[in-house]
Amino acid sequence: MAGFQVKVVLEGTKPPLWRRILLPDHLSFADLHDILQIVFGWEEEHLHDFSFQNSRARISNTDYADADMDEREVAADAYLRKGWIRYTYDFGDSWEHKITLEKEMDDYDKRYPVVLTHRRNNMEEDSGGVWDGAESSEPYDEAAVNIHLKETCFCEPLANGESPELEEERELLQLLWNKFSKGQKKQPPKKKSDLERKLEKINSFYEAADRKRASDNAAGQPKDIQRPGEGQLVFNFDTGKTDVEKAPPDYCIYKCDRDITQEQLLEENSEQQMADYAKYLLIPASPGRSKNEAKKAILTVLEAHPEYYLILMDEITVKTYLLSTEKKAGEVLGVVPEKSMVTLCAWGLWDVQIFKSRENNRMEVAVAKGNESFVQFLRTARLHQFFSTKQLITDGIFYLLQSYGFIGLGALHAKYQKAFGPISYEDLMRYLYLDGRFYGEYITGECLIDNSATSFAAVNGLDPERVLAQMSEFGQELEYADFKNRQLLKWKEGIGSFVPEWDELADTLVNLDVVYPEELSGFLPDLYLDTISGLELDELLYIIENTFIEGPEEPRNMLALAMIWINVAACWLNTPLACLKGYSRVGLFRRTGREAFSIAAEEEEYIVPEELEGDEQIYELPWKMQQELYYLLSDRSSKKGRKLAAEGVRKLAQSVGKEMQIFEVLEALLTLE
Known part of the structure; x- marks a missing residue:
């Protein structure tokens, strides 16, 4: 058994109101919700949800709230390790609890939580939130809280909970265009597309392969060495003898032949995903355009501009794809990075099937037919020159977004040209979307900046809603700062x-x-x-x-x-x-x-010395x-x-x-x- 030591702060309180808690591992978000209700003295009278530093997913009880995943089915462990978690209770008062992992504990042997230390009393329910809320006059009774937790919060281990990695894979394919205007909430898709389900299976295959590899390494099992009892007897017609044929290695990826086209594979996308692909390729929007029309428009653009594929791909993915076109059915493809697998499947260049058994697990890859002109383009294009140019452009975007954090797309284009030289707006946006946005490097969306509707880009992990609220208060009418080329190259x-x-x-x-x-x-x-x-x-x-x-x-x-x-x-x-x-x-x-010290800082009430403790x-x-x-x-x-x-x-x-x-x-x- 194991556990986590976390610190939970009620955000915005000064001095900070916090609790340090020990949690058992493999607990569900539903258990975490129950624990926080008791630890902070809430009365379970309002809705709640969980959000995350490094993910746009929302988790809650889907019987009562609109969320991406149900808190009863998701384990909190991997999310704790990945970054802070925000638990919001009562969307009116908006009590936001920031949960930060302090350390993991291999020797924690309890299935219930324990409060170690705390600061300040609980806040009163329905008292108006951080700014207007009242602190309870009743002293916080840590011992009584721990007795209550022991009696009511036995956390059954939750197995096979979804991980952030799997959620990121889903987000990669959902490609949702969030609008971060005040009061607007993201509406998650109600049904997974065929492609999303396929990528989940791919993710599970790679995770299982990693676990198997780690297990073999821990046991000192040599790689690619046949173990006793493996293999089968096969008559060799060339020698006239019976040979022992070595069994194929576990979790191997093979080439197979299947009569399927890119157009058929793109059909596995949802209507929203096809619309987003069209946006990423800067295909002009068309009211009422169907999924099939979007698909045909995408294929037409890619056929005319095969170089757009290269914005999506890295050199390893290109080499992997070309190798797959040369291999014969039944031959091993070798090591295929998961990112390459996702890219090639997402854009309909590959199809995969996964076969599982106790003795052997394998993946079969079929190359979509009808892309001979694209293959020829890859073989004749000056790939090294293209990828060198791509690196310069994507580095420039990275430097600018790291410097600004959040910027309107028109301003991003102007600043890029001023710092790095001429590039068309359309080309810059394709690199931003197809390389950065598609792989989760950046966030894009639409908002109001200086009272004008604007498309924006931001670094992943930044909270656009918070930035926009602060920008309207502190940065209204400011022109974007200038960074010179030599500054950005730092x-x-x-x-x-x-x-x-x-x-x-x-x-x-x-x-x-x-x-x-x-x-x-x-x-x-x-x-x-x-x-x-x-x-x-x-x-x-x-x-x-x-x-x-x-x-x-x-x-x-x-x-x-x-x-x-x-x-x-x-x-x-x-x-x-x-x-x-x-x-x-x-x-x-x-x-x-x-x-x-007063710039972009919350105004505070005057504190007299007598109020200091x-x-x-x-x-x-x-x-x-x-x-x-x-x-x-x-x-x-x-x-x-x-x-x-x-x-x-x-x-x-x-x-x-x-x-x-x-x-x-x-x-x-x-x-x-």
Whole structure:
């Protein structure tokens, strides 16, 4: 048995209201819903759903709510490992709980959850949400909650729950065009297409093959070695002897011959998918166009422009496809990457059938007939030159979207041409859609920007609804910032080259043993994405606080958090924001003179010193106090600078008029340096 340690924060509460919980593994989202209701003292009077950092899926009880998947049938494990989960309860008050995995526990031997620690009391039901809601006057009784959880929340292990990878595969084929306008909700398809079901089987085949390979490696089983009892007796007419024929390897992919065309295979798509394919190829929309008409229009465009296939494919996929056209029926295709398999099946170039048995599992691939001209094109085209050009264009799109986070398509085209040179709008959009959007690199949709209907692109994982809400408040009428070619090319070296403050943060996190060096490549990009999405400074520090093993109230951790806060604040101030159209807070301060700490930040009620409890973390102080501390602590490179900073901290502590642990910690920090 095993389990997870998670931290659940009620988003928007200040100071943060949170619970640290141990959860058993293989629990369903229905169980997780029940647990959160008890832990946060809710009364099960409203609808709810789960949403995710790295997926556009929604999970809920489909008996009462419109969702992509039913919470009773989906295990939470893989979603916890993939990124944060947001549990929204009561769509009126909109209580949003952010669930973050802190660590996995191999030795957790209970099938019920346990609350380890908490902060603040529960909020009152129907009290108006984070901004207007009232905190319960009844002290939080952690012991009573744990007794209740033990008695009522026995979580039966859920086997074969759907994973995010499978959901991503489904999303890849659904190709839904979400509209992120206020109040509008995504409507998932009610019925899977034949192609979606086929891709689910492909995904299961690859997952099973991976498990088999891992099992064989763990057992020390040599690859491609016949085991005892395998094979069958076959009479060899050439030698006149009986030979033992080796059984075919498990999970092998073979070429087969089947009389099927690309047109027939595209028929497996849903009507919505065909319409989206047409959009991705920039085929003009036609009101009332049928699925069959869309299919014919797609095939006509691809026949006239076979180079569009190459935007979808990488060099491995092209080589794999050409090999499949040369192989004879019954021959092994060799290793086929799953991405190549999905691409070739999605566009009707391949058909697959999967055969399973206890002794042997195999996949048979049939090449769609009638594509001889496309095959000839691939054999004669200057593929290396094309893929070199493709790399330059897709890199340019990547650099721009990493810099802006979220941008209108017209502006994206203008900025691309200014930074990288001329390209038609249509060509740029094909690369954006067929390479980036199709494979889930980016989000695309339609929205209102500056009161005008606009199509947009955004990096995957960013929350467009949040960005749009902040843009209407903070970035209205701003022109998009300009990035020069040499600035954008710094992305080749990573985040820290584009915004140097991120390298300083990385060094601090590693030196304080908060993050291992090998974890930085996953941790920093996620934190950068949270930053450009417009998260508050305290929210970013809370994410880092979650990585601490001991409680954040420990003095050693308070000192570490204060040191980290200085670097995070520098990143927060100097990183371009999606809602500010590529400007950073410091950049906008230079343009407008407005205090950087107040830009793209929620207005807070004035907090008098008497309201401070004394044990606040540095990021829980009022922003004006944080701003003063940041500028005091920014110049610590010289002895004189540290002395002036220490004097400033003491004066600030005196102005508060009460003992504050954080001021003692900051003085200790300045003494250590």
